[in-house]
Ligand SMILES: NC(=O)c1ccc[n+]([C@@H]2O[C@H](COP(=O)([O-])OP(=O)(O)OC[C@H]3O[C@@H](n4cnc5c(N)ncnc54)[C@H](O)[C@@H]3O)[C@@H](O)[C@H]2O)c1
């Protein structure tokens with residue numbers, strides 16, 4: 065059984081630099097392999113903010129209006145016509161990536177590295193890949209992950225960024241019993257703290273420039289917090305594993321300083337393209353392992369299971385929720401990382 069859908073639905077559309085609109089968009093017919101998902105919540109991510117504020121996220125430049133949003137959860141209201149994917153009424157999280165094998169070599173078991181990979185709400189390709197900050201979204205069955213009944217949709221809204229954090233921690237290998245340092249305690253850093261805690265890190269130190277992110281980091285499991293970039297205090301942490309989640313070269317410098325000899329530094333914060341001024345020489349003489357971390361693969365299934373069984377605790381990361389009608393206000397709050405953690409849009413009316 066499926067409900068009768070309206071002809072249009074409200075969506076958050078980036079039209080260009082500084083031009084973000086909450087507007088009605090037409091509902092298009094889904095492809096045979098696509099389900100229609102009624103979106104419940106959407107988390108605002110740094111890339112959404114970049115498209116709004118700069119008309120670009122890194123190298124991805126907005127050339128036409130694009131629906132934003134890749135951190136979404138909802139309920140299937142029409143199953144894919146080809147019978148694939150979950151049935152009507154199923155609550156789902158969404159894996160936003162579509163890997164695209166091409167002629168460039170990459171490790172096959174790491175589709176996140178496929179060079180032509182598209183992502184919901186990304187202007188990396190032309191035409192752009194619309195996101196799903198919309199009342200209804202047509203999504204291919206393979207993106208949909210059924211949510212256990214015990215998992216509330218509001219908590220599940222963190223599945224995507226938590227998967228980014230899970231993948232980043234996973235890059236460091238076994239962290240059980242280790243000392244971990246997290247540089248930058250925004251949503252990604254705070255979620256990394258939560259993942260480290262669950263994975264059995266013995267001591268977790270979180271760093272940020274502001275009080276609010278540090279409060280959140282403590283609430284999800286940091287044993288100690290450090291405010292600012294006091295090089296001596298950071299070096300004294302002497303961490304086996306460092307997660308760089310500030311996305312600034314200052315943060316990366318702190319990450320390198322805070323790593324113990326032979327330690328691992330996972331770089332998940334995205335730096336601007338081009339040369340970065342970082343004290344890299346320490347990485348040589350201390351034999352640090354510098355590891356990149358980009359998006360995630362099947363970790364999303366582990367994250368859903370861990371959220372559902374309560375072993376991964378992330379609730380404090382969400383600090384604000386706005387109805388879609390106040391979408392622009394939500395973006396204003398989200399851009400102020402001194403005051404907000406993850407800001408959710410509520411699409412339910
Ligand atoms: N690699 C990936 O796949 C991936 C995926 C999602 C997000 N990201 C990136 O991860 C980073 C974090 O994302 P977020 O949503 O938490 O962003 P955010 O901007 O909300 O958080 C960054 C935090 O770092 C803090 N910070 C800035 N400079 C610092 C410094 N020198 N030392 C310590 N803290 C500092 C800020 O105060 C802020 O709280 C961003 O760069 C984002 O683009 C990467």
Ligand SMILES: [Zn+2]
Nearest residue numbers: 109110135225
């Ligand atoms: Zn995101």
